[in-house]
Amino acid sequence: MSTEPGQVAARVSPLLSVLRQRRVKAGAVPAEAPAPDEPAEGPDAEPGAEDGPDNVARWRRGQPAIRPSAKPPILREVTALAGEPETARRIADAPTRPLPGLPDQASQFAGRRARRHRQRRGIVLSFLALVVLPTLAAALYYGFVAADQYVSEVKFALRSVERSGGHDSASVVSGVPNSLAGNTDSFIIADYITTRQFVDEVQRKIDLRQIFSNPRADLWSRFDPAAPIEALVGHWRAMVMSRYDLSTGILTVKVRAYTPEDSYKLAQTVIDGSERLANELTNRGRQDFVRFAETEAQKAEARLRNARDALGDFRRTEGTYDPVRVATSNADLLAKLRSDLASLRAEASALSGSMQPNAPMIQTLTGRIKATEQQVRSVEAEGQRNGQGAGADMGSMVARYASLESEQTFAEKSYGMAMDALQAARGLADRQQIYLATFARPALAESAQFPNRPASIAVMAGFALLVWLTGLLVVLGIRDHLR
Incomplete structure (x- = not known):
């Protein structure tokens, strides 16, 4: 049975590709001397039939022809054997054997698959x-x-006494504590619920170690009663959640326990502790306000006492109770004397034109004029001295008296306002300023939520x-x- 040359070439081509891969991996194969039957290369070599048109053109121009590199001996052998049909058939039907130094493709594929x-x-x-x-x-x-965990939820808001709309001192004092009832107190309460101080307070009322070590709890979540207080605080923080909503002003507290009764008791304890803390937040403020009002009242009282003492010393020194009235009466008397003196002088001047200077009427008028002038000088002299003759005029004495009297009047008003403020502060200290408006009280849970x-x-x-x-x-x- 004969084999066509195309089939031989198709079967030999895989072997040639393997040989080429081997040559590439092994390095460039050095060119060997041309076989005796191969034409020599050089500019003088005449192109043969296997040469292409390019080499013929190069030979005509006197340039050396481009020859392919010499084939390795194994390729020449395969090429020579491929010309014989029987040999080519044996080569094609022969089992494939891996060449030395070249891995088999099946082995490569098997390694990749592995x-x-x-x-x-x-x-x-x-x-x-x-x-x-x-x-x-x-x-x-x-x-x-x-284990199942039951939840009791509490919701409350922090409220304060409304502030009055007045502008007096009592209104000011009564309105100051309301500024404490803000978001800051709500955040303080929300954080205080998870602190160790609050845990100690709850522990004094309820045995938290016994509640958290309930036999119903699983081993992973059960609390060790012999653990230190720090572990109890950490377990408390894991079982209690407090959150404050800044937009609504509502503080929400969720307490978990292994029984509904325990969760209810813990939630009620949280409400009591939060309300107590809310009251304590304003105790110092109320005490400070009362103390401040008492201090202001004492200062006002001392100021009024000093004003009264100064006014009494002035009256004793000047020998008059009310220099203003004295000065007013002296001014009225001086004005009347001057009016009378002017009338007497006018009458005397009118009579002197018709009567003799030694006339009894003229002499009488002259005496009255002199007496009136003497009284005017006496009254004027009285206004020029200060009481018992300290050298100051009546105007200075009246000015000093008016200043002392104004100081006493102002001290009396200040003392009255301070006493009203003190009374209002004491009234505010006796009643609750900040309280919890609990609108969602705890209840016994019917099913476990955690x-x-x-x-x-x-x-x-x-x-x-x-x-x-x-x-x-x-x-x-x-x-x-x-x-």
């Missing part, structure tokens, strides 16, 4: 270890082990999947970098 299989197996095992097993453990724990088993399992699965994906990306990145 590596990919190991990679897939490692990915599957890591997925089982990091995702499936934690999720399964979470499902078993939350489905069969985790733990949320589906949500907890989903969170655990999502977290495990995230960890696995992150680790997988890191490992693949490192592997690619090493390659």
Whole structure:
């Protein structure tokens, strides 16, 4: 049976490709001397029939022809054998044998498949270890082990006494404490519920260690009664949630326990402690306001006492009770004397034109005029001295008296306002300034709200999947970098 040359070439071509790959991996094959039957190369060599038109043109121009590099002996042998049909058929039907130093393609494919299989197996095992097993453990724990937790919810708001609209001192004092009832106090109460001081206060009323170590609790969430107070505070913070809504001013507290009765008692204790803290927040402020009002009243009283003493000393020194009235009466008397003196002088001047100077009537008028002038001088002299003759005039004495009298009047008014403020401050200190408006009181729970088993399992699965994906990306990145 004969074999066509095209079929021989098709079967030999894979062997030639393998030989070419071997030559490329082994390095450039050095050119050997041309075989005796191959034409010589050079500018004088005449192109043969195997030469192409390019080499014929180069030979005509006197340039050397471009010859292919000499074939390796094994290629020449294969090429020579391919010319014989029987030999080519034996070569094509012969089993494939790996050449020395050249890996088999099947071995390469098998190695790649093995590596990919190991990679897939490692990915599957890591997925089982990091995702499936934690999720399964979470499902078993939350489905069969985790104990039920009951919740009691409390909602209240912080309120204060309304401020009056007056502008007197009592209104000012009564309105100051209301500024304490703001968002700051609500935040303080919300944070105070989770502090150790509040836990100590609750522990003195209710045994928290016994409540949190209830036999109904599972081993994972049960509290150790022998643990220190720091562990109790941490467990309290895990079981109590307090949140303040700034937009509505509502403080929400949720207390968890392993029985409905325990959660109810803890929630009621939270209300009592929060209300006590709200009252304590203003105690110091109220005491400061009362103390401030008492101090102002004492200062006003001392000022009034000093004003009265100064006015009494002035009256004793000047010998007059009211210099203003004295000065007023002296001014009125002086004005009347001057009016009378002017009338007497006018009458005397009228009579002197018709009577003799020694006439009895003229002499009488002259005497009266002199007496009136003497009284005018006496009254004027009285206005020029200060009481018993300290050298100051009546105007200065009146000015000093008016200043002392004004100081006493102002001290009396200040003392009255201070006493009103003190009375209002004491009244405010006796009544509650800040209180809790509880509109959602605790109640006994009928069903457990924690733990949320589906949500907890989903969170655990999502977290495990995230960890696995992150680790997988890191490992693949490192592997690619090493390659």
